[in-house]
Amino acid sequence: MQPLAGVRVVEAGQMISAPMAGVIMAEQGAEVIKVELADGVGDRLRQLGSQRNTVSALFNSVNRGKQSVTIDTKHPDGLQALLDLCATADVFLQNFRPGAADRMGVGEAQLRAINPDIIYVSVSGFGSTGPKAEQKVYDYVIQAMTGMADLQQGDTGAPQLVRQFIIDKTTAITVSQAITAALFARERGHGGQHVELSMLDIGLWYFWPDGMMDRSLEGDDVVEASHFADMYSIRPTLDGAVAFVASGNRTWPNLCRAFKPELLDDPRFTTMRDRDINGEALAVIFDEAVGVLTTAEAMQRMVDNDVPGARVVRRDEVADDPQVIHNGSLVRLDDGAVGARVEARPPVSFGGGKRVVPSAAPALGADTDAVLSSLGYEADRIARLRSAGVLGPAE
Numbered sequence: 483m484q485p486l487a488g489v490r491v492v493e494a495g496q497m498i499s500a501p502m503a504g505v506i507m508a509e510q511g512a513e514v515i516k517v518e519l520a521d522g523v524g525d526r527l528r529q530l531g532s533q534r535n536t537v538s539a540l541f542n543s544v545n546r547g548k549q550s551v552t553i554d555t556k557h558p559d560g561l562q563a564l565l566d567l568c569a570t571a572d573v574f575l576q577n578f579r580p581g582a583a584d585r586m587g588v589g590e591a592q593l594r595a596i597n598p599d600i601i602y603v604s605v606s607g608f609g610s611t612g613p614k615a616e617q618k619v620y621d622y623v624i625q626a627m628t629g630m631a632d633l634q635q636g637d638t639g640a641p642q643l644v645r646q647f648i649i650d651k652t653t654a655i656t657v658s659q660a661i662t663a664a665l666f667a668r669e670r671g672h673g674g675q676h677v678e679l680s681m682l683d684i685g686l687w688y689f690w691p692d693g694m695m696d697r698s699l700e701g702d703d704v705v706e707a708s709h710f711a712d713m714y715s716i717r718p719t720l721d722g723a724v725a726f727v728a729s730g731n732r733t734w735p736n737l738c739r740a741f742k743p744e745l746l747d748d749p750r751f752t753t754m755r756d757r758d759i760n761g762e763a764l765a766v767i768f769d770e771a772v773g774v775l776t777t778a779e780a781m782q783r784m785v786d787n788d789v790p791g792a793r794v795v796r797r798d799e800v801a802d803d804p805q806v807i808h809n810g811s812l813v814r815l816d817d818g819a820v821g822a823r824v825e826a827r828p829p830v831s832f833g834g835g836k837r838v839v840p841s842a843a844p845a846l847g848a849d850t851d852a853v854l855s856s857l858g859y860e861a862d863r864i865a866r867l868r869s870a871g872v873l874g875p876a877e
Contacts (some may be wrong), residue, residue, distance in 0.1 A: 484511025500577035502654030508547035509828040547840025552847035552874035575603035617869030624685040722777035726791035740787040818842025
């Protein structure tokens with residue numbers, strides 16, 4: 483049995499940070515009910531990126547395995563329907579701007595009045611208070627603010643953004659873990675808690691250990707060293723590229739034997755500190771040594787000498803890697819509105835069981851009638867709500 487089986491999550495979130503937290507919980511067995519606007523559009527992420535039948539691949543990945551309910555919460559009957567749903571929930575998850583949930587009628591105090599033990603989760607960009615609390619936030623904003631974009635500049639001398647939603651996804655993982663911790667605390671008799679997280683705090687926490695490793699220590703007695711990220715590089719081969727790092731003392735002899743045995747006797751590179759000081763010269767040496775080899779030759783030398791490394795794989799080749807195939811990391815599916823697709827299988831299995839493959843993300847409002855029926859709403863009441871526009875257009 484999945485560990486979160488029997489847990490009901492009501493998710494009122496858009497884009498990635500809250501919805502992906504919801505999908506992590508769905509993959510671990512929770513029933514996740516996604517509440518979307520009854521405007522015929524719903525979560526704007528549905529339209530972002532490559533799509534089929536108005537469902538994007540990105541939306542599917544961070545909303546698979548859920549149910550979709552559409553409700554106009556500005557209508558009194560719509561708000562009541564959402565409150566009725568939240569009265570049955572273990573978790574309410576939202577990523578509105580600070581204060582918006584209270585104005586909508588679904589703030590913590592309002593929900594706790596009807597469900598005292600609910601886990602109430604608020605995900606914000608900058609926090610609930612402060613000079614930037616009301617500002618709109620996206621992933622790239624936090625990348626720029628935390629120093630992440632500055633670190634990416636490398637040899638180019640120009641700040642660069644990481645080319646993926648790294649802050650959003652890290653926030654989602656952190657949120658899902660915090661919810662699980664709050665559920666565990668509730669099981670131990672501590673009641674429902676208000677879990678508050680901001681993308682800024684999470685971005686700093688995530689970036690700090692290695693991103694600020696050369697900025698964390700204060701004082702005049704600090705022994706300076708170059709940033710570990712400076713060792714990260716892609717080394718071209720005759721027909722492609724490989725990645726490896728010249729770092730630890732245990733790896734160093736193997737790396738030399740693989741590409742440049744004479745470096746073992748070169749006093750410039752005897753210790754890790756020496757290699758750090760002479761890093762630029764070392765990079766040139768390895769670039770030249772690898773540049774005369776094919777990718778297959780370079781990889782074979784690394785395998786033969788137990789050097790951690792990999793060939794640089796094009797995105798359309800990832801699914802063909804033997805280890806990816808062996809692990810069953812990717813699956814081909816064909817269901818729901820999104821249709822034929824390749825997805826990453828949830829990475830965790832519990833109790834030695836097979837990893838679950840969630841169903842496709844729901845069509846907008848597809849589960850509205852079924853969910854309301856489970857709350858005791860009769861068919862004629864649902865029909866009246868729909869005709870009044872409270873539930874949006876029929877699926």
